[in-house]
Amino acid sequence: MIRGGKSLVSSSPAFSNDATKLLVCTGTTVSIFSTATALQIGELEGHLALVTSVIVEPAVTSSSKKLCFCWTASLDGTMRFWDFSVPELIKTVDVKLPIFSMVIPRFLRQQVQNDDKKSDLYAYVSVEDIEGRDNPNKSSSGQIRKCNLTKSHLIAALTLAETPTPELITISPSGKFFAICSKRKVFVWETSNKESDRTTLKKLKLHHTKNFTAVAFHESERIIAAGDYTGRILIWRGFGNKTFLGESVSAAGKMMIDKEGRPGVRGNDDAESCSTWHWHSSEVIVLSFSSDGAYLYSGGKEGVLVVWQLDTGKRKFLPRIGSPLLYYIKSSDPTMSSISCADNQIHLLQMPAMNILKSIAGIKLPFASPVTKEGSSGLYAFSSLGLLALRTENYCVQFYSLFDDRESLEVRVCERNHQPGDDVTVMVALIALSLDGTLMCTVEERLPENEIGGLICLKFWSRENQNEEFSLMTVIYEPHRDAGISAITFHPTLPMAVSSSFGGDFKTWVSRQKHNLKDKVHQRVSWTCHAVGSYKKKPMTAASFSPDGSVLAVAAETVITLWDPHKNVLVTVIGETSKYITTLSFTGKSKFIVSVSHGSSPQLCVWSLSKLSIAWSYKLRVEALTCAEDGSFAIFAILNETYKTVEGEIFLGRDGVILIFNPSDPYPVSAWSVTKAVGGSISFIKRNTDVLGDGAQDVHNPNELLAYVNGDHEYMLFDHNNTTLSLQPFNRSFNSGLKETGQFGYNSIYGELPEFNPMKTDEAAPAPSIPTGKPWETIFSGSSHNLPSLVKLCPVYLESFLEKRSVPLE
Template identity: 60%
Template sequence: MIRGGKSYVSSPPAFSNDAKRLLVCTGNTVSVFSTSTGLQMGSLEGHVALVTSVIVVPAPSPAGRILCYCWTASLDGTIRYWDFSTPELMKTVDVRLPIFSMVIPSLLSQQNESSEKASDVFAYISVENIRAQETQPKALRGQVRKCNLTKSSLAGGVTLKETKKPEYITISSSGEFFGILDKQKLHIWKVPEIESERVVLKRIDLHHTKKFTVFAFHPTQRIVAAGDVTGRILIWRGFGKRTFSMGDGQANGRSINFDEDKPGVRGNDDADNCSTWHWHPHEVNCLVFSSDGAYIYSGGREGVLVVWQIDTGKKKFLPRIGSPLLYFVDSPDPSLASISCADNQIHLLKMPAMEMLKSISGIKLPFSPPEAVSSLCSGCIFDQKAGVVALHTENYGIQFYSLFDDHAISEVQVCERNHQPGNEITVVVTQLALSVDGSFMSTVEVRLPEEDIGGLVCLKFWTSDSQDKHFRLLTVIYEPHRDSDISAVAFRPTQLMAVTSSFGGDFKTWVCGNEIQKGEVQNTGWTCYAVGSYKKRPMTAATFSADGSVLAVAAETVITLWDPDRNILVAIIGDAFTPIKTLSFLGQSGYIVSASRGSRPQLSVWSLSKLSKLWSYSLQIEAVTCLGDPSTFAVLALLPKLATESQGMALGGRDGAILAFDVNKPDPMAVWSVRKAEGGALAFLQGSPSRENFTQGKTSRGLLAFVNGDHEYVLFDPYSDEATEHGVAHRKGLVSEETEKYGYSSVYGELQEFNHERNQTAEIIIAPSEKPWATLFSGSSQTLPPLTKLCSAFLESLLEKRTAVVE
C-alpha cells in the first residue's frame, strides 16, 4: 500500500543544524528533504495522527558536533524524540491530549549560554481539552500546559491559559519569552531562569482593536511585532520592562498603570511605545524578524514577501510568488531560508538576495470554483499507464503528479494569470482529458460573463513529446459549440480523434492532422471531423470503447451509440431517471456503465449485445474505473447523508465507499469504506511503482488509486487483503435493487453477521427497496422485531398520504 498527497504546509518546517536538511510535517509523518536537491531523503514514522510541531535540537556551539535530534508533537497526544539521521525513535511522551503546538525554551537558552543544565527539560504545549463539553456555548477547549519531558508527564495543576480553541505558540529565538494570540489580545510569558514543576510564570497582555493573526519576537531586544486581519503590523518596543523586572509589577494578570507617556500603547499595557506599519491589503499570515534583528519579513494573501527595515520602515519586495504565504523560516545558514505557500509548495531562498533556489512541491490542494460553473467542472484525470494524476490548480493550470513517487512532475499553465488575491475569478478550467498514451491533452476553459456580457468557451489541444508531461499548445478553438457549455471531452484510444459533448444539444468529433517534416511526423492541428445530435437533447457525457469502434454519448437520460468513423447512429439504450453524468466502457466485454446524479441517482450496467439494462443501484457515484480484467469494475459512491449523520460514531468519519463489481453479478465482490469521498476520484493504474519494497510480485495486476476530496491518496492491490490495513475499511456483501427480500429484511434490511474476529469497520448503508407487504410477517418469530414496532410500520404503509393545502 502506498500513501501520499499529504499537505507540506500544515505546520512550519525546521532546518537541521547544518541547514542541509529540511524537516517537514507531512500528515502523520515528518518528511526529511535535502535542501540542495529538493528531494526527499527519509521520513520519521510513528505518529498516528497529524504532526503539528517539529523542533530540531540546536548544536551546543557553532564548532560543536552536528546534532541530528528533534522533538515532534502530534494530535495523537504524544511527543516523540528522534534521531533523524538514522532515523530512530529514541523516546515517547504520552500526554493523552491532542497537541496543536509545542515550544521547548531550554533548548534555545542552552544554545545561547553554550552550557548544558542538569535540570529537567520542560515543554510548553497548546492542547485541546477533550473533556470540555462542546454543547456549552462558552466552553474553553484550548489550554496552554507545561510538560516535563524528562519525567514524561504533565506538570500537575499548571495551566497557563485557557482559550476557546487551541492556539499556536510562538517563542523568541533566545527562549526567554513565548506567547499566544487570543482574538484582540497578545499574551506573553517570561520563562524563569530556573524552571520547576510548580514555578509561576509572569504574564503580560497587549491589546488591539482588531483580531491578531500572527506575531514574532525580536532576537535580541524587547520588541514584539504582530499582524492583524486588516494587514497592519504593530510593533511594541520595551514590552514587559516593569512586569518582568519587578517582583510586584503584576496584579491579577494586569500591569500597574504608571502615569507616563506611552505613545500608541493602549490602556495599561506594559510597553514603552507602539507603532503601526501598513502595506498588506489583506490579513498578515507570516511575520518573522531576521536573525540579526535588523529586518522584518512579512507576507499574506498577496503572494508577496515584504522586507521591512526596522529603523527606517523602508521596504523591498519579492513579488509574484504566485500563492498566499503561510510561513517564513530562517536556517542556521544565514544565506538560506524557506517560504511555505498555500498551494502546498515550499520555496528555498538564497538570502539576502531572495532568489529561489529550489521548490519542494506537494500535490495541489483543492479549491472551490464559482457556483455558476461548479457543475461543469470535472475532477482528477489519470494517466493509467504512467501512474500520474492531472489536477486543476487555482491559478488556471494543470499539475501532473506522480502517485508512485509522491512528487510533482510538471505544471501546465492553461491561461496566463498573475496571482491577485481578492479579485473575482473570471476564468475557470472546467474540463480536462488525456489520450491513452498520455501524449495529448485537451482542456476547456470558460471565461465568465460580466453582467451577462462577454462569456467565452475555449477548447485547447496540447501535445507532449516526453514522459515529463511538458505540454505545448497545438490548437485553440473558440466557441466550439457556439455559445453552449461543454459537458465532456474524451480521446479515442486507437486514433488521433477526440469528442466533445455540449449542453446545446450536439457533440463534435475532432481529428489531428499530420505531416512529414525532415523525416519526422509533425502534428499540424486539430479540426472538426463530424457533428451529431439526438432530438436536440443536451449531451451530458461521452466516451469511446476500448477498441475505439463505438462512441457512446449520453443524451440526458438515454445512451446513444455511434460509429465514430461514419458518424452514424447505431443504437439507443434508455433510460435513466436523471441526466447521465458519467459513461464508461468495461474493456472489451461489451458492457457499459452509466451514472446519474441528482434527486434520483442511479448506477446502471448495460449490455451492448442485448441493448438492455442488467442491473442498477440507487447510489450517488463520484467515479468509475475498470479493473484488471474486462468484466470487473469499481465505483466510488457517496453514503447517504442521513446515514452518516445518524451513525457518525460507528462510521468513524467515513462518508463514502469503493465497491468492486463483476459485471455479471449485481452483488459486489468487495467494499472498502473511505473518508472524504465527495470530490474524490478513482482509477486503475496499469503501471508499476518505482519503490523496491512494493515490487515483490504483488502488483502484476495493477493497483487501485483512490484520491479523496482533499487530494490525499492511497494505492492498494484490490485483489489482496492489504487493503484492510491502515484506514481502508473492508466489507463484503451488498444487496442490489433487483434482489428479492422477505419478512424482516423487506422493512429493516439484512441482519448483520456477528463475528468476534472481524475488524470494526463502517457499514455501507443502502436503503431497502419498496416491496409488497404480503411477506412482511414471514419467517421465524425469534428473528422478527416486536409486534408493536411491526404493526405501526405496517398500518402506516396502508394509509394513503396526501398533501394538505392550507388556504
C-alpha cells in the first residue's frame, strides 16, 4: 500500500542545522525535503497520530552542523528523538496526553555551561486534558505542562496554565522566554538556566481588547509582538521589568510612569511602551522578527508577506503569493527562509530580496464550493498512468502524481487573479481526461449575480505526451445554450468527446486539424460539434463509452439510452430507476452496465445488456464508481448513520466502504472500510514498475492497483486482490541520491562570480542603451503595494513640463 497526499502545512516545519534539509510534519510522519531540489529525500515513521511539532537539535559549534538529531511530538501522546540522517528512532517519551505544541528552551541558549550539559533536558508542552475535555462542568481542556525528557516522565505536580483549548507555544530565539495567546491575553514565562523538576517559572500577562491570534519574540531585546483577529499588531517594548528583573518604583513614580513613561500600555501590564500597527484586513496569522531584529514579518489571509521596519514602522511587501500564509520559518543561513501557505505549498525564499527559489507543492486541499454536486463524478479525473487531476481554489487544475506523491503540473483554466477571501464568482465545475492523459476537457462556470449574467464555458486542452504542458485548443461558450453540463466523457481510442446537458440534449465533439496554406507543417487542432442527440426532451444526466468505443450510453434522467456514437442513432433504451441517474459505466468487456442514482433513495443498479433489464441492485449512496480491465468494478459508498450505529463494532467510526463486485454476482468479492469518505473518489490505475518494482506485482492481476482519495485529498494505492484488511505496504523510493547544488551566502544573492581572463578580449561590445522618451507611461505598471506616493511623484511630474531658463541676476 502506498499512502500520500498528506497536508504539508498542518504544523510548522523546521530547517536542519546546515539549511540543506527541511523537516515537514505530514500526518503521522515527518517528511524530509532537500532545499536545493525541493524533493523528498527521507521520512520519519513511528507516530500513530498527527505530528504537531518538530524541533531540530541545534549545533553548538560550526563543526557539528552536520549532526542530524531532532525531537517530534504528536497527538498520540509521545515525544520521539530521531537521527534523521539514517533515519533512526533513538528514544520515545510517552506522556499519555495529546500534544499540540512543544518547545525545548535549552536548545536555543547560546552559552551552554558544563554543568548544564549534565543536567536533565526539559520540554514545555501544550497538551489536552482528556478528563477535562469529557467533563461538561470543566471549561478548560488545554494545559501547559513541563516534561523531563531525560527521565521520560511528565511532572505531575506542575501545571503552568490552563486554557479553554490547547494553544500554540512560541519561544524566544534565546530560549529565555516562551508565550501563548489565549483569548485577549498573552502569557509570558521566563525559563531558568538551571532547571529541575521543582523549578518554578515567573509569569506575566499582557492584555488587549481583541482576541490574539499570533505572538513573536525579538531576537535579542525584550520586545514582544502579538497580532489580533482584526489585523492589528501590538508591540510591547521592555516587557517584564518588574516581573522578571525585580525593578520597583514608588507610588509617585508609578503615577508619573503611567502618565508619561508607558505610552500605549494597558492597565498594570509590565511593559515600558506599546505601539499598534495596522495593515491587515483580517486576522494576523504569521508573526516573526528578522535574524538581525531590525524587521518584523507578518502575514494573513491576504496572501501577502509584509515586512515592517521596526524603528520607523515603514513597510514593504511580497505580494501575490496566492494563498493565506500560515508559518514563516528562518534558517541558520540568513539568506534562506520558508513560508507555508494554506494551499498546501511551502515556498523557500531567498532573503533579503524575498524571491521564491523553490516550492514544495503538496496536493491541493479541499475548498468550499458555492455549487454542490451529488457524488464525486467530474470533480476528480484519473489518468491510467497514475496522475490525478483535481480542481483548485485558484481556478486551476492540479495534476498530482500518485506514485511520486508530488505535483506534476498545474493548468490555469480561468485567466483571472485569485484573491483569498473574495466571494467565488468563477469555478471549474467538471474535469475529464482521456485514458492516456493527453486530452483534457474542463467546464468553467461563471456564477450569476442576482440571477443575471451566468456563463458556461467548455474548453478542450491537448498535449503531446505526459511530460509536456497542456495547450488550450478550443473554447466554446454556452455549448448547450443556457443549460448546465452534467457530464463529460472521452472516447477510449478516438479524439472524440461527449457532453450531456440538463437542458435535454447531448453533443458529440470531434477533433479536426486545420492546415495552414502557407506552412503545411504547422497544423491547428480545433474541436467542433459532430452531432446532437436527445430523448423525449428529458435532462441528460450522465454519459459513458463502452470499452471499445462502439456504444455510447447516455442517461435520460431515469432511463439509459444506447447510441451509435459515429452515426448518432438511438439503438435501444434500458429500464427505469426511481431517481435520476448521475453516473454510468460499462464493466470492462463484459455485457453489463452499472448506474448510480442519488436523491432521497440512492441506488446502485447493474443492468444486463443481453436481456436489457436489471440484473441486481443495492440501496447505497455511491460517491464514485470505477471499472477494471478484467470486467470487475469497484464502488465507493457512504454509510448512513443508522448502519454505522448498528454495525459500530465492525466499522469502528469509519464512514465509508469500498466494495469490489463481479457484475454477474451481487455479493462483493472484497470490502474495505475507510474514513473521511464524503467527497472522496476511487479509480483503477496501472502499476508503475519504476516505483514499485517487479516484485510488487500480483500474479492474479499484475497490471492494476486501486486508488482511493478521501475527502481531505489523502490517498492510498493498494492491491485490490488482497482481501485482508491489513494491506501489505509497497515501498516508495526517495530521491536520496540526488546531488544537492544549493547556493548560500554571497552566491545565493548575487550568483556565482564569472571567471576573469585578462588575456581574453570581448567579442562584442554591449549594445548601447537609450532612455525612453515617455517614462511616465510605464511608471504605474508595478505592484500596487510598491507604487511611490503622489507627494513624491507630482513635483517631479509637473517639473518635467516646465522649461528651464537661466535668468541673469540684477
